[in-house]
Amino acid sequence: MIDLLKQEFFKLVHQKGILFSPLVLFGLMLFVGISSKNTGDLNYYITQSFAGGEWADVLLIIASANIVTMEFEHGTIKHMIAQHNNRFLIYFTKMIVVSAYCVVLHGFMFIFTIVVKYISYGSTHPFGAIYDNNQTVMQNLMTFLFSNLFSCLLIITIVFLIASLSRTSSIAAVVGLLFIFMGTPISNLLIHMVGNGSSIIKWNPGNMFNVAFQFLTPGTIHTSLLSDGELIIGNLIWAGLFIAIGYYAFKKKRI
């Protein structure tokens, strides 16, 4: 497994797209920071990491789709299978590497939030000021980053599943983006439409993405109809299920 991890990290850091992704993230966050200057609640933008969460999700979806499909597109999966006797290890190692990339991206998001805040707003809106939930802006930001990081678990497992079923990384990335960005609104709409009879529907995977909002805005519970604990359990169960189905698809994928 150590060899596999080394190989996967080696491949990851040699991809230009991955190397430049923090720069792209910074540019996009800076754009949001500067363009939000004259809007109302500036602390909101800081605690939302200048929309860095959404941009990081997009980058993560692209990286996840690519790391699986590239092996089949380039035919390199043949070497990997011959060298490593365990397809699950190959699949799981890729997940670990993408998860590590996700953690690094969130680390960058934290640093960039501080930098962009000073570039865009100067010394106004200090991190120590009290904001939502009787917590400082910094505490809100940290809560956001951790909850967003947690929601990435589901994103990675879903995109890996889609990538194992897809022929190309672009198809996998587009379907992944649609699923992840449309999943929550569709889920919220469904729960709202069904109303009291939504006991089963509230456990749908689209609703699980509410975890990132609910940690920061407890009022989201009226939309998700699930407690924080239930959302965490739901996320873990769905992630487990997606890993199992995704691995089966990966194993059976025609080489």
Next chain:
Amino acid sequence: MKILSVNNLNQSFGSRHVLNDISFDIKSGTIVGLVGPNGAGKSTIMKDILGLLDYQSGTITVAGTNTSFQDHRPLKQVGALIEYPGLYPFLTGWDNLKLFATSKANVEKVVSELHMSSYIKKRAGHYSLGMKQKLGIALALVNEPNLVILDEPMNGLDPQSVKDLRVLIKQMAENGTTFLISSHILSELEKLADDLIVIKKGRIIQHTSMEEMLNRDSHFIILKTSDDRAANSLVVNAGYQVTASQPLTIIESKSDEVAKLLSLLSENDIEIIDLQHNEGNLEHSLLTVLAEEKV
């Protein structure tokens, strides 16, 4: 010693049977050609050996240990190039090799043997077809495997590279490496292979030595003599098969019979003006075998 043993291998994709009861053994240090028409099942056999496909029944052993889709530990001693070279285009040729090599020395050795030094530090995505093919072959050879499986290795290679590869394969085989090579370039295979497996519609129809295969082909002699009529009756009386009288075309089965035939004619004062001797060739032999075999 057998390095590879395939027994009663059956492979289907849905309701389509691709391989039917394939069985063969390969001895260490031999070069075996796997030939047959497109879609005969050559690549499927190779993929089954490499644990890339889940076959329905049969057994495959590499150096005495079973290997399959689920468990293919013996493949550590196997190198392969299947269908097209599997390369990471964003990595240099060197990094592609380093990624799967067990040592830096192995990378240096294979780069030197295949004369790839001039471009090995460039990104593989910028390589020509031939360069990619060479890198794919280098990947198959880099860990000094006991068994090398090559599917159409000559694809895209220039004549010099084809010659270099032939020399390298022969040299490695002399040192004990076994090769299973599929190729449509029969003239190359003829120069390389010791044995030949002919496959048609998922069945093995011949497993023979190259020498025997070439001997299957009709050897014939076309003669122009001082007296074709007399020569004709002489060779017919001697038991040879004559297919044409002008020019005199004689089919003979063994190459040493040419000398006998010539001395027979000279003993009877028939002067030979011109002689063409057609040796057997793999292409002709293979086409004959494939045409004869009704699967």
